Amino acid sequence: MESGLRPQPGRGPFSPEHRLKTCLNHARQLCLRLLMLVLLTGIMTPALAMEDGILTALAGRDFAAKSQAVSQLIEAVATGDAQARELVLSLATNDVPNVRLNNILRQRIGAAASVLALESPDRAARAQAVQALLSSPPPAVLVPIVEAAIAREQDAHLQERLALLTALMGLQAADAGQRRDAVQRVAETGDPQYRTRLLDLLERNPDGSWVEPDESVRQATTEGIASLDAADRRARQVGTVFAGISLGSVLLLAALGLAITYGLIGVINMAHGEFLMIGAYATFVVQNLFRQYAPEAFDWYPLAAVPAAFLAAALVGVVLERLVLRHLYGRPLETLLTTFGVSLLLMQSIRMLFGAQNVEVMNPSWMSGGLTLMPGLLLPWNRLAIILFALIVVAIAWLVLNHTRLGLFVRAVTQNRGMAACAGVPTHRVDTQAFAFGAGIAGLGGCALSQIGNVGPDLGQAYIIDSFMVVVLGGVGQLAGTIVGAFGLGILSKTIEPFWGAVLAKIAVLLLIILFIQKRPQGLFALKGRSVEA
């Protein structure tokens, strides 16, 4: 039997003393191992049993039991139980199967997980955790962990955010002076999302007494709420102006093409909304092509969609002008009816090609979310992008109209068709080119609309009235009229909407326009000259 023991001089490996020693050694090791096993099981079993109990409760339907289980779990985390920490982190990332959580439970677990994330070495993770804790306060039992993390924090920016978190937790401090300081600190942020936390301090108990016993703290809270309200009012005013500018940019894109074609040819084009729709569907087609052939470049599909939308709408515009409108110059009533018929035709062709239902145009990922300008004011990226896009389109239109030959001819024909023809301007060709240009701009408008609204065969119907309102208000022949008209209408609608609602705001705007054109029928910016009506 190989025991591996070096043979002692004078004692062989098979001597009785040696055998006894080996036996005792083995027995001791065995006992030690058994002891460790028992100890570990003893420690682990309650932890495992508790975890099983919590998971069983969370898989069930009884909310009271689930709420109790979550409280138990968070208390275990507070005592430093590693199993409990693991479980909280897995629950927060949805990695545990068969549990049924709802919003309240998810919020509590999320807050606990954020507290644990404060201990992460990764700065980004800690920043995210602080952000989460500012909206969902940490559970009371975990506050010591938070305070330890605050003491440990080195990064300056995070220290500032954590100071705010301390202030928010300090609203429940024992000392009245601390509470007052906390209230002032919170009010200084000017962020309306903390208003409800301050409001809690002004609550009354069921028996009528104040929740907050100290008068000076209540006074500070009232002042704090007033200052938050003032900050909120400012933010909302900016928000309303932004919403108005955003709506104005959409109206501008929709109406610019109409202003050019109506101003130039004097044609009331009822199919103008359909150019918007064609641009939106062109965007849809480009999106699908990218999804199929270049999915990793999907975020850049709008860059390809813009020229595609322009060309598609311009093409349809050329066909419409050559086949239909050319024969109807000087006959406004017939043009109105014919273009109305063409709009029905276009809508039905789209229904046959793409189906009668809406089609899905996904925003690229850089258009999700928004820019936080002030606390309490978030400007969505997609609307910012559209405002920028509208300004670029206006700039291009201005350049074309004022600095190119085509633009020169367009302006000449708009002012006096007969004289321009005498001067050698090819008026028919200019008509076609200008109509195509106007239609193309409407296509660009459709491309923008596809990012913020639904794309369906009747997309154009929703915008045709608005386009005509802008053109009538702004006057034809000058870009300035359309720009002022569009932004003016946008801001006006959005200013009225919070008071009267969307439906009445629309009615009010229409009435105002009717009253305005009683006084000034040619619109805001009309071309001066004798033959402008010709």
Next chain:
Amino acid sequence: MQRRTLLKLATMAGAATLAGRMPLAFAQDKTPIKVGILHSLSGTMAISETSLKDVALMTIDQINADGGVLGRKLEPVVVDPASNWPLFAERARQLLTQDKVAAVFGCWTSVSRKSVLPVFEELNGLLFYPVQYEGEEMSRNVFYTGAAPNQQAIPAVEYLLSDEGGAAKRIFLLGTDYVYPRTTNKILRAFLNSKGIKDSDIQEVYTPFGHADYQTIVADIKQFSQGGKTAVVSTINGDSNVPFYKELGNQGLSAQDVPVVAFSVGEEELRGIDTKPLVGHLAAWNYFMSVDTPANKTFTKTWADYVKSANLPGGAGRVTNDPMEATWVGMQLWRQAVEKAGTAEVDAVRRAIVGQSVDAPSGFKLTMDGNHHLHKPVMIGEIQEDGQFEVVWNTEGPVRAQPWSPYIAGNEGKPDVVA
């Protein structure tokens, strides 16, 4: 000669007349029964109603494969009223007078139902209406297989006010501007007042059909929520839901801050939206596609097979939802009533259908009550990342409908069942 010719002609004419008068009773037994499908396939409501047309066609195929009704095949007559309410009435009249359908399965918005109601009552037709609605109606010509307010709206708001649902102190009522949201909000306001929520803690906002610009409204919701814990009750209908949820996601209004419970948004409306920022927002229905019962497994499997065989757009991404289940249930009940009455004639079917029940995909037995409504279970679900709903609360069993809501004044004396 003339008399013979005359006699010959007279005999031939007589024979022809007699032949024309022969009873065709034998041939009639096998002619198909026409069934009308009245759902918008274009316009703002197409997003919701097209799947109801599809599931109705699937059920008709299923019934025909099963031998039909009284041995006769069902023949669907599909019309498209295009989200145009007066057109609904025209198409309903066309179905009843020209196509002579035995029953019509259709409508979604209450305004479409109110438009067709006079037509059905005048021409004594049968309408099966599968969508949740505001109550305040109990017509002898309509069978309501969707939820009444006490089977959807009231339990949902009770949930929002409870600790489990977030203990909301203020409620923001947001809806499309027509009869269903206005009436439902009237009922909810009375209910909230009875629970101690003051009018200053309730705000009502309406947008027109097809509205797409929710910036100021979401900003309003944020501001309203600064006055206390707020929940939003959304009765927005149609494709306006898509820009509304997109705006919620973009402005970062999470379900933990301000939960939104919708009454007209199901799996179908969420199909075109990125649901990751919407996780935790809620909907209240009597059925969800994620309900785990054998009946639902069969139902969703039949639907998936039908989508493939009929090559429906959307393919594997197609889903089932509550109004689709209600359409299926309504058709089964109608079939059972016709078999029981032995005829598809309206008055006989109307009498035979009361008391019929069906084992629905929701896992419950739904019975047609004398008030022309079903006993239905109530379920509240939270949106998941994949666009499905997870049930977070439900009633133990089916609840009887109360079409005349006790929260509207003047409903005390109204009849309990249809005369």
